[in-house]
Structures are given as structure tokens and as C-alpha cells.
Amino acid sequence: MASAVAAQVQSNPASAPQLQRGIVKMVLSGCAVIVRGQPRGGPPPERQINLSNIRAGALARRAVQGQTDTKDTPDEPWAFQAREFLRKKVIGKEVCFTVENKTPQGREYGMVYLGKDTSGENIAESLVTEGLATVRREGIRGNNPEQARLCDLEDQAKAAKKGLWTEGGGAHTVRELKYTIENPRNFVDSLHQKPVNAIIEHVRDGCIVRALLLPDYYLVTVMLSGIKCPTFKRDADGSETPEPFSAEAKFFTESRLLQRDVQIILESCPNQVILGTILHPNGNITELLLKEGFARCVDWSMAVYTQGAEKLRAAERSAKEHKVRIWKDYVAPTANLDQKDRQFVAKVMQVVNADAIVVKLNSGEHKTIHLSSIRPPRLEGEVQDKDKRFRPLYDIPYMFEAREFLRKKLIGKKVNVTVDYIRAATSAMETGGVPAFPERTCATVTIGGINIAEALVSKGLATVIRYRQDDDQRSSHYDELLAAEARAIKNGKGLHSKKEVPIHRVADISGETQKAKQFLPFLQRAGRSEAVVEYVFSGSRLKLYMPKETCLITFLLAGIECPRGSRNMPSGMQVAEPYSEEATIFTKELVLQREVEVEVESMDKAGNFIGWLHIEGVNLSVALVDNALSKVHFTAERSSYYKTLLSAEETARQRKEKVSLVEIQHPDVDVFLNTSLKFTDLAGKCDGLHGDVHFFVILICAGTKLESLMESMRGEIAAQPLVEGSFTPRRGDFCIAKFGDGEWYRARIEKVESPAKVHVYYIDYGNREILSSTRLAALSPAFSTRTLPPQATEYTFAFIQVPQDEDARTDAVDSVVRDIQNTQCLLNVEYSGIVCPHVTLQFADSKDDVGLGLVKEGLVMVDVRKEKHLQKMVSDKHAHTSNTRTQIVRVEPLVR
Incomplete structure (x- = not known):
């Protein structure tokens, strides 16, 4: 189709008007239309065509706003009907037209026909026929057949009394337009x-x-x-x-x-x-x-x-x-994620907050998921009681209810996770001094077809975040969240309620010895009590919430000896015992935030309750032993669960699962790979009334890694020499320190007395030393403890008591130094201690027991242990005890 509007040709009275085509965009009145061309890459050109030789009534016009000299003008009679007749006939349709005349002001007059040529309906004639327009008779040219036909049609309309020619003048055709609405x-x-x-x-x-x-x-x-x-x-x-x-x-x-x-x-x-x-x-x-x-x-x-x-x-x-x-430049928030990372099924392990959960993926990895586009309850204003320790879970209104809703709905169950966006990490500078947030994975979590975030919002336990209009990082079900919030507000639920907020008076008696003593008889008489596991410190140490008693307690599992995790001690960081992390994970996955039953038997000196924990008929102590993650403790003998524990331990031994905990064995352990580091500072530490001989070892399997790391670190120092005095030591920081041999080693700062007196601990060898800050430097991230954990592991001898007499203890230490320093040995962990594990050592070549040698020499005494499975080893050592000076010296101070 030719674009008549695009090709604008001036009409020439001397020649026949050119036929042009277009589409009617708008009808201005009964005698004027706007015609446009076809769009080609954008809005098309358009032009106004006034119908020649006829006139229709003018439509109503509103007064110009702000001009007092103008006023509203109403429709002329039959004006709106003429416009409507023409609108319904031609709007949006293709027409052809000729431009017969163009005024100096640019107004174009012509004839318009429906269709592609002049054989179509003549619009002006149709209007005149219906009596909706009058013919301009002034200046009629006799040789113009179109004007003559219009006059004939008008006469016929008058005779038929159509439209304008009806009796009454057409006042009923004038609209009562309303430009404003009062309300x-x-x-x-x-x-x-x-x-x-x-x-x-x-x-x-x-x-x-x-x-x-x-x-x-x-x-x-x-x-x-x-x-x-x-x-x-x-x-x-x-x-x-x-x-x-x-x-x-x-x-x-x-x-x-x-x-x-x-x-x-x-x-x-x-x-x-x-x-x-x-x-x-x-x-x-x-x-x-x-x-x-x-x-x-x-x-x-x-x-x-x-x-x-x-x-x-x-x-x-x-x-x-x-x-x-x-x-055109849009990039989806999850465009860089694989499909398996966008949508997956996972098991809920923990409810971190009212808007965050920890899930376990099929790969075994744990991942924190934040619910998209919602905000958990938060405290308005400051905490009223400044002397009281602020606990968000209980002190923020509706935080506890929100957490409980998620816990009961999700914990331990599989959910569908659809990642909506990844919220980038923010630094303190970006947040104007507010603490920085790490990267967050925000997703829609559903279970049984229910959107958890929507359910939380509908109960008034969370609110919906409002975003900037151009912020595309939001929930894929954002509108449902808004609708749920609107319902919660309307029904006055939760955060939107006008009632007084619920108050949770929860007493935390963890570590409160006096309160725990008062509470102990009540729990003992109660038998099995309901509880919720709030936190897991280790495989056998938990924090429980007692809903009926509205208190928090620290609970220790009875009857077992679980490997200890790493912890801070006065002497430095205590290295975790083998399989302690596995035991903690096992307990977390089984009981964390689950509803359990507990039997309290006793309490320790620190105010921690000791007893048995059951979940869905499973005794947690038995489960740990059965999975070779713990050993039976001698205190279990007087318990009704003793036979069950022994049976579980025997089953674990037969399966030989994680035997390194049932019978802990570390073959091929080398003591102090670097012979230049001294041993003297590592021995003779006192533990209770009698001293224990402590020593540090390095696994041979890790020794090559340590040597490689040291070579790389020293090579980097040689290539980029350190600037002395540029390092400011702070307690607890990791650094590198120059030892007496002139070499640099990894260390941790334990105490800073002054720049000239900095106490350091060599984390890979166990030495301690007081140095000047000029012999310290920053530890490069490439050689941090994340790259290679500290390699020095502290142990002491099992079944042995060191005499209190200073001379006798010195003799024992000197004998140990002489026998095992820088010697390859076999090590076996027998039982845990307060400070470090107790082990037996054997020389790698002769398989002789080092501790037994000390007993035979009369330098130490045998430590009596009550555990039944240790009695044979104790008896063997007693059999070799000789009546020597060590025994005499050892006993003499006790007699005094």
C-alpha cells in the first residue's frame, strides 16, 4: 500500500487532485479527520483532512484553565451525533482521499472515500444524507458535479426531516459534559x-x-x-x-x-x-x-x-x-547461576532468624537461604532495660513467634528452593558505618505448595520490603507477598495488631550455679521433660529451651565421653580432638531445633545439667556411641542405659567405623620436624595437684605440607624483604616471628606487655617465646591458617602421674626430652583430658611404650582410671612399678 501521507503533494487547481491513502487515526468532528500513514520503524506521519463543501456542528470545548476570559462552550445541536456517525464508520480503517484546496494557514480540504479507491463510500455524502451536515452553498461552481450532488442529497434529507432538519431544533442532542467529579x-x-x-x-x-x-x-x-x-x-x-x-x-x-x-x-x-x-x-x-x-x-x-x-x-x-x-539491556538477577543452582530441593537444618534458614543440599553442603523480599520483626527504638542483656529472639516483639512458626513448619523437612536473586555483600563504608552484610542468597521457599514467606507475612510475623521501582532484585511472588501483608493489616494480625505485644520472660540459668541448684530437684522429680534444642556447642553439650519452665539451660549428655572441639585456653588455642567436628555435625543434624525429651540426673560444678536426651525414641548418647563418635564413660555403669551403651560400642567396634574414636590411633607421628626448635618450654606444665608431661607433635603426613609452606613463605620474604617495625602486634592476631635460628615461622600473639615484650606461640611447633615487635611481621593470607591449619598438637601421657617434687619432675621431663625429642613415634589417644588428650607413645622401631619406660625407671607413678575398658592397661603399668626413689619422693610430699 502506498503511503499517501508520507508523500505530501501540493494540490494544483489546474490538474486533477492526486489520490492518496491512509488510516483514520481520529475524528475531530463531523467534517474533519486525522489520517496517518503506515508505521515504519516508529510513529508514522499524519495530517488533518477537512471535508470539502460541507459543515458539521462544533463539539463542546472546555475553557482554558487559568484564563478568566474564557468559558466552557457546549455542543452545537447534532455535533456529537455527527462525530459519532463518522467515528464508527471510519476510525482505524483505510481510506483514500484527495486534497482539493489548501489555505494559506495550511488547512487542507478534500474528499474522503472508504476503501482503496474512489469507488468506495463518499464520507461527505453519507453525512449529508443522514442530515448530520449542511452543504456550503456559497460560491457553488456550476461545473462541479460533486457539489451539485451534495445539494440534491441535502434537499432529500430536508424533505425526509432527518438529523438537523427534524422539528424542534435538536436541543435534545446536546450533551451535558462533566469535566470534574466532586468526590x-x-x-x-x-x-x-x-x-x-x-x-x-x-x-x-x-x-x-x-x-x-x-x-x-x-x-x-x-x-x-x-x-x-x-x-x-x-x-x-x-x-x-x-x-x-x-x-x-x-x-x-x-x-x-x-x-x-x-x-x-x-x-x-x-x-x-x-x-x-x-x-x-x-x-x-x-x-x-x-x-x-x-x-x-x-x-x-x-x-x-x-x-x-x-x-x-x-x-x-x-x-x-x-x-x-x-x-534491551536487561540482565536477570540469576543470569550467572546454573539451573541446578537456581532451583533445588534441600533439607532444612536450622532456622537462623525469622527470614533465614540453613539447608542441607544433596551434596551434603550446608547453605544459608534468606527468604526473598521480607523483613523479620525488629525493635522500634532503644532497648528499655540497659542493665539487662538484650536477646533478640525473646526481646523483639513477635520474633519468637516468627521463629517458632518456621521451626515447626520446616525443621527437618525437605523444601523447594527457587533462587530469586543474590544480594551482594555490603561494606561498612557503603552502609554509612552500619555493620557490613555478607553476600546473601535470597529465594522463594515452598513446602507442599505453600510459599513460606507469604504464610509468614499473612500471619503478621514479617513485613514486605518496599523497593525502588528500578530494583529488580525481589521475590518472584512479590505481589502475593503484598496482598498477604494487606490481609494481615486488615485483620490486625501479629505486628499489625493493636493489642499489647506478647512478652517472653525467659530465664537463662546457663552457668548460674545457684539458680541451677535450686532448679535441679524440680527437674529430677519431673522425669522426662519437654525441651527444644536451641544450640549445639559440641557432640555432647547443648543449650535447651524448656517451654513449660520458660528457661534456658546448658545440658551435658550423660554416660559418654565425646571428643572435644577446639577452644581457647589460658595457654592458648586448644586443638580439636579427632572427629569432634563430625560428632558436633551428627548431633546438630539429629536434634538441633527439634522438640526432645530430657531426663536430668545431676549437675556439674559450673551449673550445667547432666542427663539423657531422647528424640523420637532415640537416645542421643547411644546414637553417638553406635556411630563411633563417642566412647562409653565409666559413670554410665549406674545407669539403666549402661547395657545399651556397651552393646552400641561393641557394635561400633565390630563395624570398625571411625575406629580412631573407639580406639584412637595415629600411626607415624613425628615429634618436632625442625630440630633447631627447643623442647624445654613445652614440658612440665601442671594440671591439678600433680604435674603432667606435655609435648607437641606433628603428623608425618602433614610434615611435607608444612615444609612446602615454609619454603614458599621464606622465598616470598627473600624476594620482598620485610620492613622492621611496621607491624603493630595485637593479642590474638596471627603473624610471623623470627626465631633464634634467624628463620621466620608462623605464630600467634598471646600477650603484649610492651613493644619490646610480646609473648608469641609458634603454632606449628609448640614453642613459646618473648620477642620484640621488630622481630614480628604480618602473616600473608597465602600462608594463613586457612591455607594450612596449625600443625603443633598438644598431648600428655596417659595413665601417668608426675611427682610434685621439683627435682623428681625435672628428672621425668629430662628423660622424656632425651628419649622422644625429634624421634618418630606411634601415638594412640586413650582418653580426653581437661587441657589436651592423654595418649600412649611407642617408639616406631622397637614398639616400646615410652610411658611404661618412665614407670619402670621409677620416674612417674601410675594414674588409676575407673573406666572398665582401660583397666587392663592400668594393670599392666602397675605390674612394672618399681620401688625406687621416684615413688618415695612422689609420696613424701603427700605425707607431709
Whole structure:
């Protein structure tokens, strides 16, 4: 089809007018139309054509705002009917036209025909025939057959009394236009969101139109609910600057809705702006704008959209995926994630907060997941009681209820996780001094088809985060969250309730010896009590919440000896015993945040309760022993569970699972790989009344790694010499220190008396030394404890007591130094101690027991142990005890 509008040819009275074609965009009145061409890469050109030789009535016009000398003018009789007749006939249709005359002011007059040629219906003739227009008879040219035909048609209309020629003058055809509504909010509410017939009179931009509501002739401005299109920004000088794709969005709406018969659902009226949805027989313009990339969803008006907000989100999502128009540079928040990382099934292990959980993936990895787009309860204002220790779980209103809801709903169950976005880590500088947050994985978590975040919000136990309009990092079900929050607010639930907030008075008696003593008889008489495991310190040490007693206690598992984890001691960091981490993980996965039953038998000196813990019929002490993660303690003999524990231990021995805990064995242990480091500072530490001989060892299997790390570290120091005095020592920091041999070793600072007196501990060899800060330097991350953990492990001899007499203890230490320093030995952990594990040592070549040799020499005595499985070893050592000076010296101080 030729574009008649694009090829603008001046009419020449001397020649026949050229036939041109176009599409009717708008009918201005009964005798004027706007014709546009076909769009080619953007909005097409357009021109106004006035029908030659006829005149129709003028439509109503509103007074210019702010000008007092103008006033509203009403319709002329039959003006609106003429416009409507013409609108229904030609709007949006293809026409052909000729331009017969053009005035000096640029107005063009011509004849318009429906269709592609002049054989179609002549629009002017149709108007005159219906009596909706009059013929301009002044200056009639006799040789113009078209004018003569119009006059004949007008005479026929007069004779038939049609339209303008009916009796009465047509006063009943004048509309009573209403440009304003006194109370628009009540007006919208009165319609009850029922569709209203309307004609779109003007398109401001892609999402704002001026509509004529029928049959009452209200002329209102309607903004499409739920979306926003690019618009035309008005500058200070009054000119307009179009945003990208604003003209295209406007044309998209115009070409489909302008002067069409539609239905409008008026949905809301906030701030005098009427929000609505325009329905056309060919579809919903709101969804079409989104799908074609001409609009984006907006949260503030999405809530009132009655056709289903999920449809709008789906349309916007389609445009984003295809990167059309305003989304041409769009990058999805999870674009860099694999499909398996975007959606997965996992088991919930812990509820960290009211908006975060820890899940276990199929790979065994634990991952923290934050619920997308919600905020947990938070404290408004400051904590009232400054003397009281602030506990967020109990002191923040509804935090406990939110945590409990998630715990009961999720803990130990499998959930579906769909990652919505990854919230990047923030530094303190970015947050204006607020503590930094690590990277967060934010996702929608569902179980049994229920969105957990939505359920939490609907109960008033969380609120929905409000985002900037251009922030795309939000939940994929954000609208459901907003709707759930609206319901919670309406029903006054949880955080939105006007009632007094619930108060949780929970007494924490962990470590409170006096309170624990008072509470002990009550728990002993209670038998089995209900509890919730709040925290797992180690495989056998837990923190429990007793709901009936509303208190927190520290609980130790009875009847077993579980490997200890690493901990800070006065002498430095105590290295974790083998399999302590596995025992802790086992206990966490079995009981953390589960509802359990406990039997309290006794308490220790620190105010910790000791007893048995049951979960779903399983005794946790027995389960740890059965899984070779703990040994039976002699104190279990008087318990009714003793036989069960022994049976479990025997089963574990037969399976030989993790035998290094049932019968802990570390073959090939080398003591002090670096012979230049001295041993003297490591021996003779006192433990209780009698001293123990402590020593440090390095596993041979780790020795090569340590040597490699040392070589690399020293090579880097040689290549980039250190600046003396540039390091400021602080207690607890890791560093490198120059030993007496002139070499650098990894160390930890234990105490800083002054720059000249810094106490350091060599973490890979066990030595301690006091150095000047000039012999210290920062430890490079490449050689940190994350790269290679500290290699020096502290042990002491099992079944041995060292005499209190100083001379006798010195003899024992000297013998140990002489026999095992820098010697390859075999090591076996027999039982745990307060400071470190107790072991037996054998020479690698002769297999002789080092401790037994000390007993035979009379340098030490045998330590009596009550555990039945250790009695044979104790008896063997007693059999070799000789009546020597050591025994005499050892006993003499006790007699005094």
C-alpha cells in the first residue's frame, strides 16, 4: 500500500487532485479527520483532512484553565451525533482521499472515500444524507458535479426531516459534559469495579488516557493500573523531552484505543488519580504494553489491579526474557547461576532468624537461604532495660513467634528452593558505618505448595520490603507477598495488631550455679521433660529451651565421653580432638531445633545439667556411641542405659567405623620436624595437684605440607624483604616471628606487655617465646591458617602421674626430652583430658611404650582410671612399678 501521507503533494487547481491513502487515526468532528500513514520503524506521519463543501456542528470545548476570559462552550445541536456517525464508520480503517484546496494557514480540504479507491463510500455524502451536515452553498461552481450532488442529497434529507432538519431544533442532542467529579473516590467506589462503557478521547502517553464515560458523559483521566510507560518530561521552558520509547508506547496505545468503544474498570482513586483497566474486544492493553516491552510493572498500583497481578508479572517477564524495547539491556538477577543452582530441593537444618534458614543440599553442603523480599520483626527504638542483656529472639516483639512458626513448619523437612536473586555483600563504608552484610542468597521457599514467606507475612510475623521501582532484585511472588501483608493489616494480625505485644520472660540459668541448684530437684522429680534444642556447642553439650519452665539451660549428655572441639585456653588455642567436628555435625543434624525429651540426673560444678536426651525414641548418647563418635564413660555403669551403651560400642567396634574414636590411633607421628626448635618450654606444665608431661607433635603426613609452606613463605620474604617495625602486634592476631635460628615461622600473639615484650606461640611447633615487635611481621593470607591449619598438637601421657617434687619432675621431663625429642613415634589417644588428650607413645622401631619406660625407671607413678575398658592397661603399668626413689619422693610430699 502506498503511503499517501508520507508523500505530501501540493494540490494544483489546474490538474486533477492526486489520490492518496491512509488510516483514520481520529475524528475531530463531523467534517474533519486525522489520517496517518503506515508505521515504519516508529510513529508514522499524519495530517488533518477537512471535508470539502460541507459543515458539521462544533463539539463542546472546555475553557482554558487559568484564563478568566474564557468559558466552557457546549455542543452545537447534532455535533456529537455527527462525530459519532463518522467515528464508527471510519476510525482505524483505510481510506483514500484527495486534497482539493489548501489555505494559506495550511488547512487542507478534500474528499474522503472508504476503501482503496474512489469507488468506495463518499464520507461527505453519507453525512449529508443522514442530515448530520449542511452543504456550503456559497460560491457553488456550476461545473462541479460533486457539489451539485451534495445539494440534491441535502434537499432529500430536508424533505425526509432527518438529523438537523427534524422539528424542534435538536436541543435534545446536546450533551451535558462533566469535566470534574466532586468526590472521585466515592464515585469510583460506587461503581463496585463494574465495567463502564467509554470512548477514549485522548492518549497522553502509553498508560494515561482521557476517557468519556457513558452514558453520563463524564470526561475523566485514567491511568492504567499496575504499569508505567516511558513518558514525556516537561522541561522548565515548557518544552517536552521524550524518554526512550515514549513515542512508540504512545502510538501503540493510540493505534488500538483512540476513539474506540471500550469498557473501563475503575479500580481506585488515590490522590485524585483514577486508576483503571481498559478492556477492548481484542484484548487488555495493559498486558499488551508489558508484553511488547513498552511498560514496566509498578508496585504501588499493582495491588488494585483486578485482572490478576500474576498476568502482568508474566507479561513483563516475557519481555525481559526476550529483551525487547525498554528491556534491551536487561540482565536477570540469576543470569550467572546454573539451573541446578537456581532451583533445588534441600533439607532444612536450622532456622537462623525469622527470614533465614540453613539447608542441607544433596551434596551434603550446608547453605544459608534468606527468604526473598521480607523483613523479620525488629525493635522500634532503644532497648528499655540497659542493665539487662538484650536477646533478640525473646526481646523483639513477635520474633519468637516468627521463629517458632518456621521451626515447626520446616525443621527437618525437605523444601523447594527457587533462587530469586543474590544480594551482594555490603561494606561498612557503603552502609554509612552500619555493620557490613555478607553476600546473601535470597529465594522463594515452598513446602507442599505453600510459599513460606507469604504464610509468614499473612500471619503478621514479617513485613514486605518496599523497593525502588528500578530494583529488580525481589521475590518472584512479590505481589502475593503484598496482598498477604494487606490481609494481615486488615485483620490486625501479629505486628499489625493493636493489642499489647506478647512478652517472653525467659530465664537463662546457663552457668548460674545457684539458680541451677535450686532448679535441679524440680527437674529430677519431673522425669522426662519437654525441651527444644536451641544450640549445639559440641557432640555432647547443648543449650535447651524448656517451654513449660520458660528457661534456658546448658545440658551435658550423660554416660559418654565425646571428643572435644577446639577452644581457647589460658595457654592458648586448644586443638580439636579427632572427629569432634563430625560428632558436633551428627548431633546438630539429629536434634538441633527439634522438640526432645530430657531426663536430668545431676549437675556439674559450673551449673550445667547432666542427663539423657531422647528424640523420637532415640537416645542421643547411644546414637553417638553406635556411630563411633563417642566412647562409653565409666559413670554410665549406674545407669539403666549402661547395657545399651556397651552393646552400641561393641557394635561400633565390630563395624570398625571411625575406629580412631573407639580406639584412637595415629600411626607415624613425628615429634618436632625442625630440630633447631627447643623442647624445654613445652614440658612440665601442671594440671591439678600433680604435674603432667606435655609435648607437641606433628603428623608425618602433614610434615611435607608444612615444609612446602615454609619454603614458599621464606622465598616470598627473600624476594620482598620485610620492613622492621611496621607491624603493630595485637593479642590474638596471627603473624610471623623470627626465631633464634634467624628463620621466620608462623605464630600467634598471646600477650603484649610492651613493644619490646610480646609473648608469641609458634603454632606449628609448640614453642613459646618473648620477642620484640621488630622481630614480628604480618602473616600473608597465602600462608594463613586457612591455607594450612596449625600443625603443633598438644598431648600428655596417659595413665601417668608426675611427682610434685621439683627435682623428681625435672628428672621425668629430662628423660622424656632425651628419649622422644625429634624421634618418630606411634601415638594412640586413650582418653580426653581437661587441657589436651592423654595418649600412649611407642617408639616406631622397637614398639616400646615410652610411658611404661618412665614407670619402670621409677620416674612417674601410675594414674588409676575407673573406666572398665582401660583397666587392663592400668594393670599392666602397675605390674612394672618399681620401688625406687621416684615413688618415695612422689609420696613424701603427700605425707607431709
